[in-house]
Amino acid sequence: MSRRGLALGLAVAAYMLSFFHRVAPAALAQDLAASFHLGAAALGSLAATYFYIYTLMQIPTGILADTLGPRKILFTGGLVAGCGSLLFGLAPTFELAFVGRSLVGLGVSVTFIAMLKLIAAWYEESRFATLTGLCMLIGNLGSILAGAPLAALTEIASWRAIFVVIGLISLVIGVASLFLVVDRPAEQTPNPAGIGRTAWLSGLGLVLKNRATWPGFFVTFGISGSFFAFAGLWAVPFFTQVQGMTRAVASNHISLYFLGFAVGSAVWGRISDRLGRRKTIMILGSLLHALGWLVWVLGIVLPLAASYPFCLVMGLLTASFTLSWACAKEANPPPLSGMATSVVNVGVFLGPAMLQPLVGWAMDRSWNGAMENGARVYLAADYRIGMLLMAGAAVVGCLATLAVRETGCRNIWKA
Numbered sequence: 213m214s215r216r217g218l219a220l221g222l223a224v225a226a227y228m229l230s231f232f233h234r235v236a237p238a239a240l241a242q243d244l245a246a247s248f249h250l251g252a253a254a255l256g257s258l259a260a261t262y263f264y265i266y267t268l269m270q271i272p273t274g275i276l277a278d279t280l281g282p283r284k285i286l287f288t289g290g291l292v293a294g295c296g297s298l299l300f301g302l303a304p305t306f307e308l309a310f311v312g313r314s315l316v317g318l319g320v321s322v323t324f325i326a327m328l329k330l331i332a333a334w335y336e337e338s339r340f341a342t343l344t345g346l347c348m349l350i351g352n353l354g355s356i357l358a359g360a361p362l363a364a365l366t367e368i369a370s371w372r373a374i375f376v377v378i379g380l381i382s383l384v385i386g387v388a389s390l391f392l393v394v395d396r397p398a399e400q401t402p403n404p405a406g407i408g409r410t411a412w413l414s415g416l417g418l419v420l421k422n423r424a425t426w427p428g429f430f431v432t433f434g435i436s437g438s439f440f441a442f443a444g445l446w447a448v449p450f451f452t453q454v455q456g457m458t459r460a461v462a463s464n465h466i467s468l469y470f471l472g473f474a475v476g477s478a479v480w481g482r483i484s485d486r487l488g489r490r491k492t493i494m495i496l497g498s499l500l501h502a503l504g505w506l507v508w509v510l511g512i513v514l515p516l517a518a519s520y521p522f523c524l525v526m527g528l529l530t531a532s533f534t535l536s537w538a539c540a541k542e543a544n545p546p547p548l549s550g551m552a553t554s555v556v557n558v559g560v561f562l563g564p565a566m567l568q569p570l571v572g573w574a575m576d577r578s579w580n581g582a583m584e585n586g587a588r589v590y591l592a593a594d595y596r597i598g599m600l601l602m603a604g605a606a607v608v609g610c611l612a613t614l615a616v617r618e619t620g621c622r623n624i625w626k627a
Contacts, residue, residue, distance in 0.1 A: 231351050232355065238444055252590065283393040289326075297382055341484050342478075349477055364460065418548065419551045427539075430615075434607070437605040542624060
């Protein structure tokens, strides 16, 4: 394997684990609620702490990627995420589980920006969206594994043992990154535009002042917020408690949802690079995605022959927001690609960080006190406000695509 392929492979492996951690609470919602005696609001907070930390770390990660480089931050992130996963799996109390999941969020928060930085440094600009989408396709295997396969695995092993093993894998990837990842080609200067470690503040200011940076933030905030709030936590309880599915069938739907997202990430990037267009694809995809939410908001119960392909298509449409990173990178100076993509990436995690506990709070407000196997049971009416909140976020993301600047798949920054 080539040097650049090896470096990118380790980053993608770490990214795959970040997706697993992001989605796992959906398949384990009932187990976590029963293990720690949690209501919907507390469960939402436990799941969302990953997103809180991830959100706070995005801009610092962009700065670190542009200064220290991907190798060092992948190493450190792997160690922190590994220790966090071990603590989460072994935690005897909710408080320690909360700390463990927070450490996981801190550790994996560096993986995506490090991956984008490696792609920007090692590969041609015209292939950025295609390669980003392909890496997301592979990385999304983590979310697919956190659906039906994880639900099936919990039938033969405890959820605690699973997180201990995942923690050990994170540690191995982190150590391997220290020795095998190379930040950039030997002939490439570290900072071709003079953005050094002491000048990161001015570089960040330049990115933040650039109006073309911000539409992508609101696109990811709305669309990713609705996506991960639902598929990453509330979908399995909704499908089982409202639509009458078994947990296995509900988890199958989530796996298909994320499979669609994974395929869409690769497909939209490839189509965008081939057509030389970003904005049109984002507008169309986000509009159809927002309209799709009407099925769940209106409480329509689809037959399995329709609900499976519907989740697949919803995931496919959701992935249109992934072009936001390319738009941000192409509207800012090339040496600041880490910071530019990290600002947009804040929205990916701020959205679900706000929505997951907010939906849980809304559900707890109308809960009638029903319990089953130590976990709360909610009715369709309890979910209704939560569905509206997530659908509203999808609409916000759709509207934000109208303000995105078309880059033509090339860097349009002019000093």
